[in-house]
Amino acid sequence: MRNLTEENVTEAVINTFANTENPRVKEILTSLVKHLHAFVREVELTEEEWMYGIQFLTRAGHMCDDKRQEFILLSDTLGITTLKDIINNRKPPGVTEYTILGPFYVSGAEEMPAMANIAGDTPGEPVVISGRVTNPSGQPIANALLDVWQASAEGFYDVQLPDQAELNLRGKFRTDAEGRYAFRTIKPSFYPIPGDGPVGQMLRAVGRHPYRPAHIHFILSADGYEAVTTELFVEGDPYLDSDAVFGVRGSLVVDFVQHDSAEKAARYGVTNPFYTVEYDFVLQPLS
Amino acid sequence: MRNLTEENVTEAVINTFANTENPRVKEILTSLVKHLHAFVREVELTEEEWMYGIQFLTRAGHMCDDKRQEFILLSDTLGITTLKDIINNRKPPGVTEYTILGPFYVSGAEEMPAMANIAGDTPGEPVVISGRVTNPSGQPIANALLDVWQASAEGFYDVQLPDQAELNLRGKFRTDAEGRYAFRTIKPSFYPIPGDGPVGQMLRAVGRHPYRPAHIHFILSADGYEAVTTELFVEGDPYLDSDAVFGVRGSLVVDFVQHDSAEKAARYGVTNPFYTVEYDFVLQPLS
Numbered sequence: 413m414r415n416l417t418e419e420n421v422t423e424a425v426i427n428t429f430a431n432t433e434n435p436r437v438k439e440i441l442t443s444l445v446k447h448l449h450a451f452v453r454e455v456e457l458t459e460e461e462w463m464y465g466i467q468f469l470t471r472a473g474h475m476c477d478d479k480r481q482e483f484i485l486l487s488d489t490l491g492i493t494t495l496k497d498i499i500n501n502r503k504p505p506g507v508t509e510y511t512i513l514g515p516f517y518v519s520g521a522e523e524m525p526a527m528a529n530i531a532g533d534t535p536g537e538p539v540v541i542s543g544r545v546t547n548p549s550g551q552p553i554a555n556a557l558l559d560v561w562q563a564s565a566e567g568f569y570d571v572q573l574p575d576q577a578e579l580n581l582r583g584k585f586r587t588d589a590e591g592r593y594a595f596r597t598i599k600p601s602f603y604p605i606p607g608d609g610p611v612g613q614m615l616r617a618v619g620r621h622p623y624r625p626a627h628i629h630f631i632l633s634a635d636g637y638e639a640v641t642t643e644l645f646v647e648g649d650p651y652l653d654s655d656a657v658f659g660v661r662g663s664l665v666v667d668f669v670q671h672d673s674a675e676k677a678a679r680y681g682v683t684n685p686f687y688t689v690e691y692d693f694v695l696q697p698l699s
Numbered sequence: 700m701r702n703l704t705e706e707n708v709t710e711a712v713i714n715t716f717a718n719t720e721n722p723r724v725k726e727i728l729t730s731l732v733k734h735l736h737a738f739v740r741e742v743e744l745t746e747e748e749w750m751y752g753i754q755f756l757t758r759a760g761h762m763c764d765d766k767r768q769e770f771i772l773l774s775d776t777l778g779i780t781t782l783k784d785i786i787n788n789r790k791p792p793g794v795t796e797y798t799i800l801g802p803f804y805v806s807g808a809e810e811m812p813a814m815a816n817i818a819g820d821t822p823g824e825p826v827v828i829s830g831r832v833t834n835p836s837g838q839p840i841a842n843a844l845l846d847v848w849q850a851s852a853e854g855f856y857d858v859q860l861p862d863q864a865e866l867n868l869r870g871k872f873r874t875d876a877e878g879r880y881a882f883r884t885i886k887p888s889f890y891p892i893p894g895d896g897p898v899g900q901m902l903r904a905v906g907r908h909p910y911r912p913a914h915i916h917f918i919l920s921a922d923g924y925e926a927v928t929t930e931l932f933v934e935g936d937p938y939l940d941s942d943a944v945f946g947v948r949g950s951l952v953v954d955f956v957q958h959d960s961a962e963k964a965a966r967y968g969v970t971n972p973f974y975t976v977e978y979d980f981v982l983q984p985l986s
Contacts, residue, residue, distance in 0.1 A: 415949040425945065436748075446738075447735065447738040448777065449778070449782055452779060459783070466774065495739050498708065499705060499744070500745060502705075620718075661702070
């Protein structure tokens with residue numbers, strides 16, 4: 413390792429992992445060095461660009477605290493999170509797709525009876541969401557748990573607003589014997605990811621907006637089935653084709669069907685006009 | 700971008716850079732995403748491993764302050780710094796090679812007459828270093844500036860020890876009309892890079908030691924020539940073949956020749972025994 417050159421330096425670095433005890437650590441570091449070196453070679457990174465990168469990472473690190481995770485935001489906005497998610501959640505066709513968990517999940521939401529309203533008196537357009545949870549053959553899964561959370565019509569989660577009720581716009585529901593679930597809520601809004609850090613700077617530099625399209629989060633679980641973290645997106649949202657964090661899957665975009673019927677609204681216990689959404693989730697049996 | 704799959708997600712992310720104003724920013728981000736995604740695909744990074752990476756970067760960021768730069772240390776120990784240095788300092792054969800600047804450079808060292816001692820009364824084995832600075836044809840370069848700094852025999856730079864004199868083991872020297880330089884110092888020691896952060900953890904996980912072989916830093920400059928940042932290494936040092944930051948170049952390893960002669964020592968103004976080092980630097984004319 414005395415005669416390092418442009419040609420042999422990558423191999424020299426990889427050779428220093430030869431005595432790594434854990435084979436997976438060795439595999440990951442070897443691959444990381446190979447690909448990072450390939451990047452530096454391909455763009456012929458200058459001294460100033462390298463230092464910009466060092467300072468970018470440092471600023472990102474300094475932004476991280478209990479409430480803010482700039483490195484996850486960086487991973488999300490560069491599609492690394494989505495690639496990792498897809499690789500780790502390969503599903504047979506027809507099974508509900510996984511998508512990004514996001515930073516706003518809070519455990520401990522209340523289990524509610526069917527048709528309960530998770531929005532309380534939060535202002536917004538009422539929505540009734542219902543459907544079934546089945547196995548891939550269409551057989552109902554009874555007693556499946558839906559853990560639901562979403563942002564308000566202004567695009568904020570409860571944890572972002574100190575004056576919002578705790579666990580507002582969150583709830584848990586169980587399917588009945590026919591695999592049916594139903595609950596009431598309000599139509600969510602698109603919202604921006606935090607833009608006041610280095611990730612926001614990066615987005616502005618490349619001419620990207622910071623918005624996620626409107627969506628409702630779900631974690632579905634049932635005995636004997638693989639749990640899935642997913643989201644339902646609102647068809648027609650202006651950011652469906654440019655989600656800042658690459659979370660949209662075509663199979664998860666749903667129609668919010670608008671109704672103008674005082675009679676139906678009264679039947680559902682919502683104000684008129686209102687929306688209905690029908691969506692059937694499909695879970696994969698544990699192998 | 701609604702139908703993201705394992706196959707198309709990388710292209711989808713790269714397409715979001717289409718409107719980047721600065722073509723170099725677009726080139727760098729495109730290459731970075733391509734290679735980072737290739738890494739994630741190759742190792743099929745798990746959720747836990749991804750989160751370990753996020754937390755590793757976060758801990759590295761939290762270690763960075765005015766005195767500590769954990770991301771540079773990470774770049775150094777993964778050979779990224781050296782690769783960047785080699786790419787940005789390609790020299791014709793025979794010209795003095797560039798190597799790593801390191802974090803301990805301080806501008807403002809005193810210009811001293813030939814044969815001055817930069818070590819003052821710092822304990823250590825005396826060394827007389829001398830030689831010439833020439834162009835690639837061997838013609839002397841007069842009035843070239845050598846900015847020199849090094850660690851003590853205990854392996855510490857002045858800035859690391861609050862009780863050391865300011866600018867100890869630092870000095871500037873000018874070549875004479877024949878391109879000659881000479882100064883006195885002490886033999887430096889190998890020393891460890893900081894091991895109390897995530898980079899130290901990484902080194903321990905792969906079974907690497909944290910040592911840099913003993914060396915003396917130089918920045919050489921002269922009117923009409925490309926400046927070069929370099930180091931001279933002590934032949935025989937136990938860490939020459941395993942420098943933690945990949946800084947050694949064969950052409951920069953020099954013999955510290957030991958002398959046991961009270962008469963010679965008196966002539967050089969050093970205590971007996973002592974070392975001499977002869978090294979000729981070659982600078983590239985500005986193109």
